[in-house]
Structures are given as structure tokens and as C-alpha cells.
Amino acid sequence: MTQLETYITEHEERFLDDLKGWLRIPSISTLPEHAGDVRAAAEYAARDLQRIGFDKVEVIATQGHPLVYGEWLNAPGKPTVLIYGHYDVQPVDPVELWDTPPFEPTIRNGNIYCRGACDDKGQTMLVFKALESLMAVDGKLPVNVKVLIEGEEEAGGESIEHYVRTTPEPLGCDAAFICDTHMPGPETPALITGLRGIIYTEVEVQGARRDLHSGTYGGIAPNPLHALAIIISKLKDEQGHIHIPGLYDKLRPAAQVERDFWEKDPLNFAEALREEMGVSQLVGEVEHPPLERISARPTLEVHGIAGGFIGEGAKTVIPAVAKAKISLRLPPDLISKEIFRLFEKAVHNAAPEGVNVTVRNLHGGEGLVVDLDNPAMVAATQALKETYGKEPIYLREGGSIPVAALFNEILHVPVVLMGFGLPDDNLHAPNEKYSLAQFYRGIRTVARFLQNLA
Amino acid sequence: MTQLETYITEHEERFLDDLKGWLRIPSISTLPEHAGDVRAAAEYAARDLQRIGFDKVEVIATQGHPLVYGEWLNAPGKPTVLIYGHYDVQPVDPVELWDTPPFEPTIRNGNIYCRGACDDKGQTMLVFKALESLMAVDGKLPVNVKVLIEGEEEAGGESIEHYVRTTPEPLGCDAAFICDTHMPGPETPALITGLRGIIYTEVEVQGARRDLHSGTYGGIAPNPLHALAIIISKLKDEQGHIHIPGLYDKLRPAAQVERDFWEKDPLNFAEALREEMGVSQLVGEVEHPPLERISARPTLEVHGIAGGFIGEGAKTVIPAVAKAKISLRLPPDLISKEIFRLFEKAVHNAAPEGVNVTVRNLHGGEGLVVDLDNPAMVAATQALKETYGKEPIYLREGGSIPVAALFNEILHVPVVLMGFGLPDDNLHAPNEKYSLAQFYRGIRTVARFLQNLA
Structure with missing residues (x-):
């Protein structure tokens, strides 16, 4: 020794x-x-x-x-x-x-x-x-x-x-x-x-000037939580594809050795992750191997949605304001500041009528x-x-x-x-x-x- | 006196x-x-x-x-x-x-x-x-x-x-x-x-068995918050139409005197509500007058979405579980127990793959x-x-x-x-x-x- x-x-x-x-x-x-x-x-x-x-x-x-x-x-x-x-x-x-x-x-x-x-x-x-x-x-x-x-x-x-x-x-x-x-x-x-790099954002949706009772206003009042659901569902679909125009344009093709490794997954890493998560199947873009999806593809995740009532029991409130924390992971060459601009535009385009939307860039970093x-x-x-x-x-x-x-x-x-x-x-x-x-x-x-x- | x-x-x-x-x-x-x-x-x-x-x-x-x-x-x-x-x-x-x-x-x-x-x-x-x-x-x-x-x-x-x-x-x-x-x-x-009657529900979505880091699992992990956004956006669209098959089937036609009142809105009540809410426009089903929408149409509202991180700053968590509180207002003849069954089925049909969804009826009441x-x-x-x-x-x-x-x-x-x-x-x-x-x-x-x- x-x-x-x-x-x-x-x-x-x-x-x-x-x-x-x-x-x-x-x-x-x-x-x-x-x-x-x-x-x-x-x-x-x-x-x-x-x-x-x-x-x-x-x-x-x-x-x-x-x-x-x-x-x-x-x-x-x-x-x-x-x-x-x-x-x-x-x-x-x-x-x-x-x-x-x-x-x-x-x-x-x-x-x-x-x-x-x-x-x-x-x-x-x-x-x-x-x-x-x-x-x-x-x-x-x-x-x-x-x-x-x-x-x-x-x-x-x-x-x-x-x-x-x-x-x-x-x-x-x-x-x-x-x-x-x-x-x-x-x-x-x-x-x-x-x-991967990252942008971490906050999307704030404002509806009415104050919280409303759904019995009195339901049917005519903008609901910021519903608006966020609409926006988020438009940004990323069920197949894991992100709908931010321009996002995938600058993605650098991976080297053949990397693609081979992802395809073969010699350590059976994807299966280990599936077991560890305790899920029946992995989600995301099926046309890319799981190892590529977690390391070299852009991803979009919602981390939290605030607004309204989440306590015990029932409160029939339509909140005035709701906020979502949303981040994107960015493979190299997707520059965080540029992607934030594309994201911001996509959020505004996805927003339903009748609400005001603010998009904040909380922080960013490069791949x-x-x-x-x-x-x-x-x-x-x-x-x-x-x-x-x-x-x-x-x-x-x-x-x-x-x-x-x-x-x-x-x-x-x-x-x-x-x-x-x-x-x-x-x-x-x-x-x-x-x-x-x-x-x-x-x-x-x-x-x-x-x-x-x- | x-x-x-x-x-x-x-x-x-x-x-x-x-x-x-x-x-x-x-x-x-x-x-x-x-x-x-x-x-x-x-x-x-x-x-x-x-x-x-x-x-x-x-x-x-x-x-x-x-x-x-x-x-x-x-x-x-x-x-x-x-x-x-x-x-x-x-x-x-x-x-x-x-x-x-x-x-x-x-x-x-x-x-x-x-x-x-x-x-x-x-x-x-x-x-x-x-x-x-x-x-x-x-x-x-x-x-x-x-x-x-x-x-x-x-x-x-x-x-x-x-x-x-x-x-x-x-x-x-x-x-x-x-x-x-x-x-x-x-x-x-x-x-x-x-x-109107009501059903007040809680929709719980379970993804992985524990909270995950989006840098490591983003791209393959089910995100319950994203799944809720997908579900909610499918249940009610941007035009205020509710997509629960069977929901509108038993809706009783309104009396002519009511329809006239809603159309004419002699007290200009819709405009008063718009001003009071401080919004530029009313949302919802444009083919029905606002007064009908708030009093005699079924409505669906999200009251809160729990799960993940909503504190100050940035936390890149993919939560294991997320819950939404969702209610429906039900005009007379839409029986709360029957509508809950339709709702439950619609939620399950709307859920993306890879998550487990539980729908709870917190309470209901008739119109x-x-x-x-x-x-x-x-x-x-x-x-x-x-x-x-x-x-x-x-x-x-x-x-x-x-x-x-x-x-x-x-x-x-x-x-x-x-x-x-x-x-x-x-x-x-x-x-x-x-x-x-x-x-x-x-x-x-x-x-x-x-x-x-x-």
C-alpha cells in the first residue's frame, strides 16, 4: 500500500x-x-x-x-x-x-x-x-x-x-x-x-383583477390555471415533441459512436432508470433512444403551478393569477438567450384570448x-x-x-x-x-x- | 312608520x-x-x-x-x-x-x-x-x-x-x-x-415513485404536471366547450322568456361583470349569451394544481405526484352522480400514457x-x-x-x-x-x- x-x-x-x-x-x-x-x-x-x-x-x-x-x-x-x-x-x-x-x-x-x-x-x-x-x-x-x-x-x-x-x-x-x-x-x-444547457422560466398568467367565485363567474371569466394548461399542452405534446418554432434548427448531429452507444445501451441503463423510477414505461420521443433523450435532446419540463386553492377540501375559486415554472434543457449549440426568445414567443402564441401573459427568464446556462x-x-x-x-x-x-x-x-x-x-x-x-x-x-x-x- | x-x-x-x-x-x-x-x-x-x-x-x-x-x-x-x-x-x-x-x-x-x-x-x-x-x-x-x-x-x-x-x-x-x-x-x-348543481373533484396523477431531477430524467420520465395540463386542455377547449361525452345530452332547453332576457340583458349585467373583473373581454362559449353562460350552461373550472415546486427561485424537480381540483357547475337535470361518472371516464381517456390517474368525487349537489x-x-x-x-x-x-x-x-x-x-x-x-x-x-x-x- x-x-x-x-x-x-x-x-x-x-x-x-x-x-x-x-x-x-x-x-x-x-x-x-x-x-x-x-x-x-x-x-x-x-x-x-x-x-x-x-x-x-x-x-x-x-x-x-x-x-x-x-x-x-x-x-x-x-x-x-x-x-x-x-x-x-x-x-x-x-x-x-x-x-x-x-x-x-x-x-x-x-x-x-x-x-x-x-x-x-x-x-x-x-x-x-x-x-x-x-x-x-x-x-x-x-x-x-x-x-x-x-x-x-x-x-x-x-x-x-x-x-x-x-x-x-x-x-x-x-x-x-x-x-x-x-x-x-x-x-x-x-x-x-x-x-446540456438550461433556461429556467416563469410564465405568469393574469385573468381578472381579483379571485372570483366559480358559481357567479364560471362561464365568462378567464381562468389563468386553464390558460396555463392550454399553453403547456401546446408547448409539449404527449409524444414529448416540443412545439417551439426554431428550437430544433441548430441541433448538432451526434457522432456515430454516440448514436451507437445510445442505440445499444450496453449497460442496460434505460431499463435501470425505468425500474428505479418505478414506472411501467418510459415516456418521450420514441423515435430517439432513451439515452439520447436524457442526454442530447432538448427537453421541456413543468416544475410547479401556483395559484388558486390546493388545501384540504373544496374551494370554488377562479384565481386572478397563476404561475408556472418551466425549464428547457438545451444540448450544445442551442444558446440559452436565443432559445428564451423563441420560448417567449411560443408561449404568447399559445395563450388563449382574455388573459395577459408575462414570461420571465429566471436563469440560463450553456451546454x-x-x-x-x-x-x-x-x-x-x-x-x-x-x-x-x-x-x-x-x-x-x-x-x-x-x-x-x-x-x-x-x-x-x-x-x-x-x-x-x-x-x-x-x-x-x-x-x-x-x-x-x-x-x-x-x-x-x-x-x-x-x-x-x- | x-x-x-x-x-x-x-x-x-x-x-x-x-x-x-x-x-x-x-x-x-x-x-x-x-x-x-x-x-x-x-x-x-x-x-x-x-x-x-x-x-x-x-x-x-x-x-x-x-x-x-x-x-x-x-x-x-x-x-x-x-x-x-x-x-x-x-x-x-x-x-x-x-x-x-x-x-x-x-x-x-x-x-x-x-x-x-x-x-x-x-x-x-x-x-x-x-x-x-x-x-x-x-x-x-x-x-x-x-x-x-x-x-x-x-x-x-x-x-x-x-x-x-x-x-x-x-x-x-x-x-x-x-x-x-x-x-x-x-x-x-x-x-x-x-x-346550478355541482361536482367538485380531485384528479391525482402519479408518475415515478419519487421526485426526480429534470437534468437526469428529463426526456424519459412521466411528468404529472404536464399530464394534468394535457388532461385539462382536453376537457375544456379555448372556446369554453367541455369535451365530456354525454355532458350536454340531458340539458333542458331554456324557456323563451329566459332566452329573451339573456339575449337582451336589459340591466347590462354582462358589461358590469366585465368591468368589475377588470378584463378586456369575456371568455367562454360565444354562441351563448354571457348571462346564459353564467347561469344555465354547464361550466368546468380548475381551482388549483398542487405538486412540484412553487417557491422563490428555481428547482428543477419533476414531481412524483400532482393533483388538480376541478369542478363542474351543472344546470338542472344534469345529475351530479351521473356527470361524475362521465367526467371520470373522460379524464381517463384524456390521460397520456405512462401515468396513473385517480379521480375523486369530493362532493356533489343538484341544481x-x-x-x-x-x-x-x-x-x-x-x-x-x-x-x-x-x-x-x-x-x-x-x-x-x-x-x-x-x-x-x-x-x-x-x-x-x-x-x-x-x-x-x-x-x-x-x-x-x-x-x-x-x-x-x-x-x-x-x-x-x-x-x-x-
């Missing part, structure tokens, strides 16, 4: 305690009442970087939640890696569906359950622990490292975008590394070669395609092979990491997307968890990745 | 105080945490009947909220009237839209603002005060009176239905009188000659058509003419008072629907109010109605 391996093995329990301490801070970035917690989580990350031995550690104020920056640049002649993570988490509603309190880290069946356990405190913390282990064993890191951690990933990420666009020089590097993605299974190492041949991807491939004993597979992930596209665009560097989440980690849902085995294997893999890169 | 008129005028302030005391009790029948308040409101009504001089006053326990019964049967040879009202009220959400607290009665511009001010504490209390005035002035009532007040009108009214069906003998009478309806304006007395020639309607017509100085108009009301159909069916008596609400009373909405002028005129009208009936 190498010294590094020994160090990691001996410190697993303390590494987990460090994660638990971070998880207990309810750093929900979208809820203003948690602003203090978000700041506390930033400071927790900064203290950990200082403890590891980073030379320069800052909590950088922004218009929103702070960024945490740290650097260790004492490996002359070696490459420089920019490491990204985020310390903010999603809201916890519906809280009654959690088996244990959402901010009390709980170990069950080899998993740690907590909001943020996977996304992204667990994945960020394992990178920190890889850095700590390398520093502890060798007294130095094998490469130069800059760390940039944000607190608005779940809230649109405006501050980091502004920071990277206006302050690119200090972030100069040879590669970026983001640990915020998944593997198809615990024995199937994977690297992500593409990400990405990663080149497999750059040295950072080669080093990551090798590290996964060493830890997991098999070649990683290359996947596109359906989710959006806008900062990956941003690093690519502004810093002109390859972006390594290597994460250790699993498909059943319940991201953004009740009972989010992270596999302890993946946490510890992740530490080993990241340490090897940095060594290989040197 | 008659003795009666003098008594009413001298006691207006105390009558209003008695109403205020009742209004302060938050008797929301659909919220279990208010069960104690609902009972307190029942006891308040019982005490008032005792004070007036009713011989027998009972608070009758039921499976749900209690009934209040009172009788005064000391007018041998005179007709017996059964008087109905309800002491329960609607929930108050969204509470932030109330200008003053919903259970603090507040006088502004000649109105009393409070949940229940009109529906139906204000209208029930004015009947009590008419009874009190008659008793105080004459030492007796001009007719025999039975009073039956329920506490579940806003919650389906199951208990009163059970009571009337199983205990019809003690309720025997010559006419029923319900004070829970509206006039088109403060100078336009009206009697209601027809009511009614009232005969204009019976003595009770003649007495009411005369009373309105005496108080308001003009002939009342005859209207159908679009709302549902299931108990009216019940009295008609079980007790076989004519049902007088004479109420003093106004179109802008904000029933079931924030800032519910009742006109003080209507409250006082109502007392005078009801007293005259009972005198005329004798």
Missing part, C-alpha cells in the same frame, strides 16, 4: 466528520432567510482550504452569495488546474417526505443522507480531502491548484459568471476540473463528455461538448482505471453545469467532468444521499488524477 | 354588533384545526334563537359539524316555513391579499368586511333579526317557523343531507326559505328561479328550477316590491345550493331563494364584504315576506 493510500484509509472517519459538519449548515441559496447559512458554509470551506495548507484563501464578496477562492502555486513547471465546486444546496420541500431531518447527516446502508450530501458538498469535500492527503504525504501538491467554490449554483450562478467574465486573468490555468456529475453505477466509472484527447481527460481516464480497475465509459449528462461552458468559453481550457454521484442519489429531491464507498473512492481517484496530470 | 319599522330602525346598531360577534369566530369548516370554532359559531346561533324566543332550540350532533335547529309553532292555521342558512365559512388564503384581518369585522364605505360577512353569516343573521323584530313588536310570529342552520355548506354539506334524508318528518313545512343568494345591484331586487306561481314566491315578490319600491326580476344563479334541491326532493315544498348579496361581495375571495344597506333592507324584506305569507 502506498503512503497516500495508507493516509486516506487511516483518515476516512475524520474526512466524513468534516463532510458532516459542512452538511449541517442549511445553505439554501434561493431562500433569502438562509443567507447567513450560505455565508457560514463558504467560511467552512475557506477554513478547510487553510487547514490543508493553501497559501492564499479568500472569501470573495459578490452581489449575491460569496465565492471561496484558494491557491497553491508552488509546483513550477507543472500544469495548473482550476478546481470548481459549489457549497449551496437546493430547498428541502416537501420536507415531510424526508425519512430523517434534511440537515442532520445520517448514515444508513453505507450512504450518508442529507441535503447536499451528493450535490455538491460531498463531491467538493472529496476533492478537498484528496488535496489534503497529497499535501500531508508529500508536503506539496503534484500540480499547481486554484480552487473556486461558488454559493449560487442552485440559484442561477450569476456571481461566478460575473467574476469569471470580469476577472479571468487570476484564474488562468491549463485545465478545469468539476466534480459535480454522476456515474451510471458504483462499478461503472464514467467521464462526462457533454452537458458543452468535451474533447477526449486533451491531457487532462487522459489523466482522469487513467485515474479512474486505477481506482475502479476498469476503463471508464464516456457519457453525455442531461443536467446543466453552466460554469463548465463558462470556463470553456472564457478561460479556453479543457473541462474535466469527473464525478462520483450515483443515479439514485435523489438530487433536488427528498432523502438526498451519497455513497460512502464513492466518497472514499473519489478521494483516491482525484489524488491519482492530479498525480497523473503532473 | 309602522311599529315594526321603528323597532328595526332603533336596533340597527345592535343588530350589527350581533353580526360582528358571529363573524369574529373563524368557523372554516374544511380545516380540521378550526373544528372548535365551527362549534362555537353553531352555539352562537343557537343562543340567538333562544334570545328571540324560539321554543325549542337544539345543537344537533352529526358525523361532521353540528346542525342548529329551532322551532316556533304557535300560529295554528298558518303556514309553516323552514328557514335555512349556514354558519361555516370559506378558508381565507391568500391571507396577504386582505386589506384588514379576515376575522376582524371592519366597516368601510358602508360595507362590513370579514370572511362570512355575506356568505352566509350576514344573510342568516338578517333573517334572525327579522324574526326578532316581529316577535318583539307583536309578541309572536305571523307564521310557524322552523330554522335549520348547517356548518358544512362550504365542505360538501354531507351532514345536513343525511339529516334531511333520514329525519324528514320534523322538518315538514309548506315552504322553504334560503337566504344565500345575490341581487344584480343594490336597486335591483331579484328572486332566484334556478340554481333546481323554482316555480314562480306558488304562494311563497308571490309573498316574497310582494315583500321585495314593498321594500325596494320596484318589481323584482327573476334570475337563475350560477352557483350551487345543494340543500335547495334536497328540500325540493325530500320535503316536496317550494323553495324561495331570496338573498341580498351583491356581485362585488368577494365571496370565497379576499376582502369579502356585505353592504350594510342590504343587511338592513334584508331585515325589513324578510319580516314583510313572513307577514305576507300569513
